[in-house]
Structure formats: C-alpha cells, structure tokens
Amino acid sequence: MQTSEHRIGSKRIRIIGIIALFVAVFVLLNALLCFLIEPYRPSGYEMWEGFRSKTTLDTVYVGTSEAECGIDPAVVDSATGSSSYNMATNMQDLYCSFDAMRTAVEEKGITRVVLCLDTDISSMERKDNSRAEENYILARARTESASKGLKDRLSFAFSPEIIGTSASLTLWFPWIYNRSFDVKKNVTEKLSGAVSDPLGHRDENGFEPNDVVTENPGFVDREDAESFSTENDLTKPELTDSNRLLLSEILMYCRSHGVTLTVMALPAANVFNMYDYDAYLAWTKEIDDLCAAYGTHFYNCNLIDRNVLFVPYDEYKDVSHMNTKGAERFSAFLATFLEADPETAYSWFRYSRQQSADLF
Amino acid sequence: MSLFSLGYLMFNGILLILYYTVCRRKQWILLLAASLFYYTLLSGQGMVYLLLHALVTYAGARRLSSLEDACRIRRKDPSLDREGKKKVKAAFTRRKRVVLWTVIILHLLVLARLKYWTDLFPSAPSLLLPLGISFYTFMSISYLVDVYGGKYPAEQNFARLLLYLSWFPQMIQGPIGRYPDMAPQFQKTHTFDSDRARRGMLLILFGLLKKYVVADMLVNEISDLFDGPVDGLPGSLIVFGILLYSAQQYADFSGGIDIVAGFSSLFGIELAPNFRQPYFSTSLGDFWRRWHISLGAFMRDYVFYPFALLKPMQKFGKWCTKHLGKHAGRVLPACIANILVFFIVGIWHGAQLHYVLWGLYNGLVIALSDLTAPFWTGLANKLHMNTESKGFHVFRIIRTFVIVNIGWYFDRITDFRSCMTCLARTLTHFDAGHFASALVQEFCTGSDKLTVFGSMALALVGCIVIFVVSFRKETGHDVSGELMAGKPAVQGVLVMLSLMLILSSFLFTTSAGGFLYANF
Numbered sequence: 058m059q060t061s062e063h064r065i066g067s068k069r070i071r072i073i074g075i076i077a078l079f080v081a082v083f084v085l086l087n088a089l090l091c092f093l094i095e096p097y098r099p100s101g102y103e104m105w106e107g108f109r110s111k112t113t114l115d116t117v118y119v120g121t122s123e124a125e126c127g128i129d130p131a132v133v134d135s136a137t138g139s140s141s142y143n144m145a146t147n148m149q150d151l152y153c154s155f156d157a158m159r160t161a162v163e164e165k166g167i168t169r170v171v172l173c174l175d176t177d178i179s180s181m182e183r184k185d186n187s188r189a190e191e192n193y194i195l196a197r198a199r200t201e202s203a204s205k206g207l208k209d210r211l212s213f214a215f216s217p218e219i220i221g222t223s224a225s226l227t228l229w230f231p232w233i234y235n236r237s238f239d240v241k242k243n244v245t246e247k248l249s250g251a252v253s254d255p256l257g258h259r260d261e262n263g264f265e266p267n268d269v270v271t272e273n274p275g276f277v278d279r280e281d282a283e284s285f286s287t288e289n290d291l292t293k294p295e296l297t298d299s300n301r302l303l304l305s306e307i308l309m310y311c312r313s314h315g316v317t318l319t320v321m322a323l324p325a326a327n328v329f330n331m332y333d334y335d336a337y338l339a340w341t342k343e344i345d346d347l348c349a350a351y352g353t354h355f356y357n358c359n360l361i362d363r364n365v366l367f368v369p370y371d372e373y374k375d376v377s378h379m380n381t382k383g384a385e386r387f388s389a390f391l392a393t394f395l396e397a398d399p400e401t402a403y404s405w406f407r408y409s410r411q412q413s414a415d416l417f
Numbered sequence: 418m419s420l421f422s423l424g425y426l427m428f429n430g431i432l433l434i435l436y437y438t439v440c441r442r443k444q445w446i447l448l449l450a451a452s453l454f455y456y457t458l459l460s461g462q463g464m465v466y467l468l469l470h471a472l473v474t475y476a477g478a479r480r481l482s483s484l485e486d487a488c489r490i491r492r493k494d495p496s497l498d499r500e501g502k503k504k505v506k507a508a509f510t511r512r513k514r515v516v517l518w519t520v521i522i523l524h525l526l527v528l529a530r531l532k533y534w535t536d537l538f539p540s541a542p543s544l545l546l547p548l549g550i551s552f553y554t555f556m557s558i559s560y561l562v563d564v565y566g567g568k569y570p571a572e573q574n575f576a577r578l579l580l581y582l583s584w585f586p587q588m589i590q591g592p593i594g595r596y597p598d599m600a601p602q603f604q605k606t607h608t609f610d611s612d613r614a615r616r617g618m619l620l621i622l623f624g625l626l627k628k629y630v631v632a633d634m635l636v637n638e639i640s641d642l643f644d645g646p647v648d649g650l651p652g653s654l655i656v657f658g659i660l661l662y663s664a665q666q667y668a669d670f671s672g673g674i675d676i677v678a679g680f681s682s683l684f685g686i687e688l689a690p691n692f693r694q695p696y697f698s699t700s701l702g703d704f705w706r707r708w709h710i711s712l713g714a715f716m717r718d719y720v721f722y723p724f725a726l727l728k729p730m731q732k733f734g735k736w737c738t739k740h741l742g743k744h745a746g747r748v749l750p751a752c753i754a755n756i757l758v759f760f761i762v763g764i765w766h767g768a769q770l771h772y773v774l775w776g777l778y779n780g781l782v783i784a785l786s787d788l789t790a791p792f793w794t795g796l797a798n799k800l801h802m803n804t805e806s807k808g809f810h811v812f813r814i815i816r817t818f819v820i821v822n823i824g825w826y827f828d829r830i831t832d833f834r835s836c837m838t839c840l841a842r843t844l845t846h847f848d849a850g851h852f853a854s855a856l857v858q859e860f861c862t863g864s865d866k867l868t869v870f871g872s873m874a875l876a877l878v879g880c881i882v883i884f885v886v887s888f889r890k891e892t893g894h895d896v897s898g899e900l901m902a903g904k905p906a907v908q909g910v911l912v913m914l915s916l917m918l919i920l921s922s923f924l925f926t927t928s929a930g931g932f933l934y935a936n937f
Contacts, residue, residue: 075905075909078909079909079912079913082909082913083913083916086913086917214423215423220422220423220424220427221418221419221422221424221425222419222422223419223421223422223923225422225423225424226421226422226423226426227920227923230920233920233921233923233924234923236924238867
C-alpha cells in the first residue's frame with residue numbers, strides 16, 4: 058500500500074515537474090520573441106514615457122496617427138503660451154482617447170483636450186480594432202508599476218467587448234502585435250540602448266516629425282467632390298452606436314470636470330477620394346449635432362474655408378498624414394483656432410452643400 | 418464569442434470544475450443551464466426561437482408517441498379481425514403523418530423565413546438569423562421522424578430534449594447530432610478521465626492549428642482574388658486560388674468541429690465525427706461520406722431513402738428495368754434522389770444561385786458516375802488495369818480531388834458571371850508563365866509582401882502538419898494515442914510548436930474573422 062501510494066505520489070510530482078518545465082520553456086520562448094521582434098522604443102511607449110516625464114501640462118491632443126503626425130505641440134505652445142503634449146497613437150480608438158484624456162486630467166490636471174476624430178475609427182467597433190488597443194495598453198503598462206500594469210491588462214482582457222475575442226489571449230504575448238521584422242535593428246538598438254534612426258520616433262512633446270512628401274495620385278478637391286462621388290462607389294462613413302455613446306460620455310466627462318473639449322477632424326488629402334460626399338456631410342452634421350447638445354461644436358478641417366486653412370498636397374507624407382511642414386502649418390492654424398472665440402472659429406467651417414457652393 | 422478567447426476558456430473551465438465537483442449528481446441540468454446561458458450570450462433574442470422550436474418539437478413528438486400507444490391499445494381489441502387491425506393502423510398512421518408533417522413544415526417555414534426570405538425578396542424586412550437554426554432544425558426533424566417510425570419513444574422530459582437541441586459546443590457549426598447517440602450520454606453521470614481529457618485537449622489544439630494557422634492565413638488572399646474583377650486573371654492563378662480555398666474551407670470547417678468536439682469530450686459527451694480525411698476520397702460519393710458526415714447521413718436517412726422508396730419512384734425503377742435494363746432500373750431512381758439531395762444541400766448552404774449550382778454539380782456528377790459505372794469497369798477490364806493497385810488508388814484520390822475542386826468554383830465564386838469566367842479562363846488562358854507576376858500583383862497590392870508571403874508560408878507549414886496527421890489516420894493509426902504514449906519531451910515539443918504556430922498566425926491576421934459555417 059505504501060509502495061503504491063509512493064508511486065502515485067512520485068507520478069504526481071513528475072507530472073507537476075513536467076508541466077512546470079513546459080511553462081518555463083514557454084515563458085522563456087516568448088521572452089526571446091519579445092526581445093527579437095518587439096521594436097526598441099515603440100511609438101506608444103514613447104508617448105507614455107514622454108507624458109509621464111512632463112511636470113506641467115494644460116493641454117493634450119488625442120487621436121490617431123493623423124494627430125500624432127499632424128500636431129506639433131511646440132508650434133502651438135510658442136504661439137499660445139500653453140504647455141501641451143501629443144498623446145495620439147496609431148489607430149487610437151475613442152475608448153483609448155477617453156482613457157488618455159482621463160489620465161491627463163487625473164495625473165496632470167489638464168484643462169483642455171483636443172480630440173481628433175478619425176473617420177475610419179468612428180466607423181469601427183472596439184473589437185475590430187483590438188490590436189491597436191492592445192498595444193496602447195501594453196505601452197501604458199510599461200510606464201506603470203507592475204501591479205498597475207497587470208490591472209490594466211486584466212481590465213482590458215475582461216472588458217465585455219474583448220473577453221470573447223482572441224485579443225483577450227494574444228494580449229499576453231506582446232511580440233504578436235507590437236512587432237518589427239527588422240530583427241537585426243531591434244536587437245542592436247536594445248543592446249546599445251540607443252535609437253539608430255530617428256525616423257518614426259517622437260520628440261519630447263510627443264510629436265512625430267517626418268519629411269517625406271507624398272506623390273499626388275490625383276487627390277480630389279472639395280469643388281469636385283460631389284461629381285466624383287456620383288461617378289464612383291465610395292465609402293459612406295458612419296458613427297457607430299458604441300462610438301456615439303462613447304463620444305457622449307467624453308463630452309459629459311469634460312463638461313463635468315471643467316475641461317475645455319475641442320472635437321475636430323484633421324485635414325486629410327484623400328478624404329474626397331475615399332468618402333461619398335453627401336454621406337461625409339451627413340456624418341459631419343451628426344457629430345456636430347451631438348457636440349451641440351453639450352455646448353460645443355465639431356470642427357471638420359476638411360470642410361473649412363480654404364482661405365482660412367488649406368494644407369497643400371506636398372505637405373503630406375502619405376494620403377492622410379501630414380509631414381513636418383504640413384504639421385507646422387496646421388499647428389500654427391490650431392494655435393489661432395484655439396485662441397479664437399468658438400463661434401467665430403465655427404463660422405470658418407462650411408458643412409452644408411449650399412455653404413460649399415458658396416465657397417466656390 | 419471566439420473559440421480562442423479568454424471568455425470561452427473561462428466559461429468551459431468554470432463549467433468543468435462545477436461539472437465534476439459540485440454538480441456531479443445533476444450534471445445534465447448544469448449543462449442545460451450553461452447551454453442556454455451561452456446561447457443567450459451569443460444570440461440574444463434567438464433564444465425565443467430556440468425555446469419555441471423545442472416546445473413544438475417536444476409537443477409534436479409526445480403527440481406521435483401517444484398516437485402510437487393509442488394505436489397499440491386499439492389493435493389489441495379482441496373484436497377486431499386482421500382487416501380491422503390493418504384499418505386501425507392505417508388510420509393512426511394517417512393521423513401521425515399529419516402531426517409529423519405539420520411540425521416539420523412549421524419548422525421549415527420558420528427556417529425559410531429567417532434564412533432565405535431576404536435573399537429571395539430583398540425589399541422584405543429582414544429578421545435576425547438565430548444562431549444554429551439550421552442545425553437544430555435538422556436535429557429536430559431527425560428526432561421527430563425517428564419517433565414517428567417507432568425507433569424510440571418520445572422524450573418525456575422537455576428539459577432533456579432542450580439540452581439535446583441546445584448543447585452549446587455544437588451550436589455554431591454542428592455536427593447534426595442524433596438523439597439516440599446524444600441522450601444516453603447526457604443522462605449518464607460522468608467522472609473525470611485524464612486520458613479522455615488529454616485526447617480532448619489535443620483535438621482542441623489541432624483544431625486551433627487548422628483554424629488559425631491555415632484557414633485564417635488564406636482568407637484574405639482568396640478574397641482578393643475572387644471578390645474583385647476576374648477577367649484578366651490567368652487560369653494558373655485561378656487554379657491556385659481554388660486550391661487555397663480547398664485548404665481554407667477544410668481547415669476552417671474541420672478545425673472548428675475539432676475544437677468543439679474536443680471541448681465536448683472534456684464533459685464526456687462525444688459528438689458524432691464530421692470529417693474523415695475527405696481529400697483522401699476515391700470518388701465524389703466517398704467524399705460526401707467523409708465531408709460534413711452528419712449532414713450526409715441526415716440527407717441519406719431522411720431525404721434519400723424516403724424519396725427513393727416512394728411508390729412512384731419504385732414504379733419508375735420498374736419501368737426503367739423493363740425498358741432500359743437492370744442497371745438503369747437500379748440506378749436511375751437513386752440518381753434522381755441524389756440530385757434532389759444535393760439540391761437541398763446547396764439550398765441549405767444558402768439561397769444564392771452559386772450554392773444551388775454547387776449542390777446540383779455534386780448531385781449530377783454522382784448520378785453520372787453511378788450511371789456510367791459499368792462502362793468504366795468494362796474499360797478497365799479491357800485495358801487490363803489493376804483497379805486494386807496502390808497506383809490506381811492514388812489516381813482515384815487525385816481524380817476525386819480535381820472533381821471536388823471544380824465544385825469549389827461554384828461554391829466560392831459567388832458571382833455567376835465571374836464563376837463562368839474563371840472556369841473558362843482555367844481552360845483557355847492557363848498562362849502558367851504569368852503565374853508569379855500575377856500572384857504578386859493580386860496579393861501584394863495594398864499589402865506588404867512580408868505579410869502576404871509570411872501568412873502563406875505559415876499556412877503551408879500548417880497544411881503539411883494536417884497532411885501528415887491525416888495520412889497517419891487514413892492508414893489506420895491512432896495519432897492522438899501514439900502521441901500520448903510517446904515520450905513526454907516529444908509531446909511537450911509538439912504541443913509547444915503547435916501553440917507557437919497558432920500564436921504566430923496572429924502576426925499576419927488583419928481581420929477579426931469568424932467561422933465560415935457560423936451563420937448556419
């Protein structure tokens with residue numbers, strides 16, 4: 058009996074040992090892949106690192122990479138005297154934008170937020186953009202304590218929109234989504250502790266400069282947008298129910314916390330190549346009406362009077378992201394815009410077809 | 418809910434703990450509660466349809482059983498002679514038939530309204546398609562027909578019947594379980610079996626590998642090819658795309674089945690096998706006995722045989738024997754029944770023309786091969802071909818694979834004109850010389866080469882793994898058993914590699930992705 062019990066006990070210990078060895082090898086393998094595939098100082102991490110290093114801030118800019126490349130806080134600050142930071146990240150959805158601005162309010166006591174609303178993001182459900190959100194969470198976790206980082210990860214994994222998706226599991230393997238296949242560069246930079254090429258990296262204000270100039274494949278101007286829409290089958294942007302709800306929550310939060318919220322869409326070169334004109338106007342009006350219910354407006358810079366703002370096509374690095382020159386121009390405009398009376402600023406925008414016709 | 422998610426793992430994990438501990442005495446009640454919870458989570462208002470459906474099935478079967486009992490009692494009446502007893506039986510059979518057909522037609526009408534109405538009448542208001550309605554409708558039909566035929570009595574407990582219809586692992590994409598196979602398993606008290614659990618987990622892992630390493634890696638390329646303009650595509654690229662679809666379709670469907678079967682087995686509930694190495698089939702008929710086995714078995718038992726045994730069909734068979742010969746007399750009724758079966762199979766997949774054509778193609782090829790079988794046998798004899806040789810066996814497999822893949826043209830290329838164009842260009846513009854340049858142009862426009870070729874390389878690795886496992890199974894090996902009996906180090910390495918392959922697939926995934934059959 059003793060011998061049999063001893064055998065069962067040994068077997069159990071052996072099984073536990075095998076499982077422990079398996080888990081250890083699995084963890085080590087994943088750590089190795091993180092070392093090889095994760096880039097050194099990815100954009101999201103740089104954003105959070107720079108944010109945490111700021112001692113005084115009164116304004117943050119949140120949104121997608123369009124805002125990351127399009128707003129240079131240094132230009133805005135030198136014109137307005139503000140102290141601002143660019144918290145935009147790649148494919149940042151409204152959920153993450155809300156998180157970013159809440160963090161800025163709680164940790165830095167900011168009083169102004171510029172929310173740059175992306176047309177694609179407004180049409181997406183959270184679960185369809187989980188990769189970007191995973192990276193946002195992981196980047197944030199790296200700049201927090203281990204327990205806070207774990208809490209953030211668990212909060213993401215257990216959120217109702219995510220728990221039933223693969224993202225709830227792939228979150229624990231950072232190399233999957235936060236990756237660069239230039240393994241040599243990843244390893245070299247990590248070992249040396251220095252970035253080898255500043256391209257793709259942010260400055261101390263969270264802005265990502267880039268001097269590339271895009272080719273013009275035939276961008277459609279606003280005056281030709283209506284006829285182009287008629288001749289082509291273009292995407293109709295929409296504000297999903299969940300995004301509408303989130304935007305309402307953001308508007309409510311800012312109002313209740315005394316934060317001045319500016320909701321805007323940044324200029325994009327290809328907006329009228331991509332989106333059906335009437336549907337785009339309708340999308341703009343819908344968001345504008347929603348903002349009006351909270352005492353503010355939606356400022357769509359693709360529908361602005363060209364005499365006030367026009368970013369030439371050679372000031373874009375690709376079809377929707379401004380380059381350094383474009384960012385300088387837009388940031389200078391933004392400074393003027395933020396200092397202007399809100400109703401005066403609103404009068405620069407032409408949202409209806411009639412207003413559009415009047416422009417031309 | 419994705420089968421590879423924290424939610425699904427936790428759901429099953431908690432359920433397993435309760436199943437083998439706290440709820441050991443009433444396991445089936447726990448499974449029912451879990452299944453209804455899962456269904457409500459995924460399908461919301463669809464629960465109403467499921468409950469009503471189950472209620473109607475339950476009531477119909479109980480009525481059939483009570484009519485059967487009443488008939489038995491009446492026939493025992495000593496005052497009845499043989500003729501009288503026959504009349505009593507005929508009368509009760511008529512009544513039973515009315516009940517059976519009323520319930521079946523009701524179920525099919527609901528299915529038709531929810532699934533097909535907006536395809537046929539696009540302007541009609543659409544209703545949300547309840548999850549798994551096609552599967553539980555067929556399961557109900559099989560149950561009702563079996564009760565009608567006296568195979569077993571109707572289930573007295575509504576909750577047990579509901580569990581049979583709503584068992585959560587089979588809800589998304591089957592298999593179409595049979596009541597006499599499932600019910601005893603639900604009624605039994607199950608104890609934890611480590612060997613069964615290991616087999617289940619290996620099956621889950623293999624299913625995940627098929628789904629993520631193969632199916633999800635190919636979906637974008639196939640869509641790029643066939644969902645856009647096809648007029649300029651070389652036939653060689655079209656064939657390549659169809660082969661990719663062949664792999665994707667199998668990996669997605671059988672992978673999903675493996676995953677749900679694996680989870681189901683963890684509870685001691687074995688689902689009916691639904692795939693048996695179908696690409697090793699030696700004829701199209703054989704293929705349909707290996708692909709979506711439960712659907713084929715359903716069609717055989719509840720459509721093919723009943724139709725073929727109808728009096729008019731039997732009369733037709735006799736007429737054919739008299740005028741066309743013994744072979745035609747035996748085979749022609751079966752040919753017509755097969756065409757009907759596959760027409761229904763096509764419609765079951767969807768009301769779109771391409772599904773109907775795909776179904777009819779399969780039915781016609783099987784019918785034709787049955788009709789011309791004597792010719793081919795005679796030809797083989799004349800040419801002194803050894804049809805039992807390994808070489809001929811391989812020839813049959815390749816021939817069947819080609820025939821199946823021709824069918825995939827109709828299944829995958831949803832636009833009829835594009836489908837015909839692709840078929841034509843396969844024959845008239847094969848253009849092998851432009852394959853490489855066309856491949857790069859079609860797949861790499863708008864996507865970077867590393868993602869495209871990386872995903873295809875991963876899919877290739879997955880296909881090799883699937884082929885090796887399938888070959889071992891086809892040659893009679895118990896692959897899971899061999900793995901479990903092997904050295905722990907080997908097991909560990911293979912499991913680790915599989916997990917890493919599955920995780921690596923997400924490097925190349927660009928869409929959320931569901932199962933191809935999840936809307937059935």
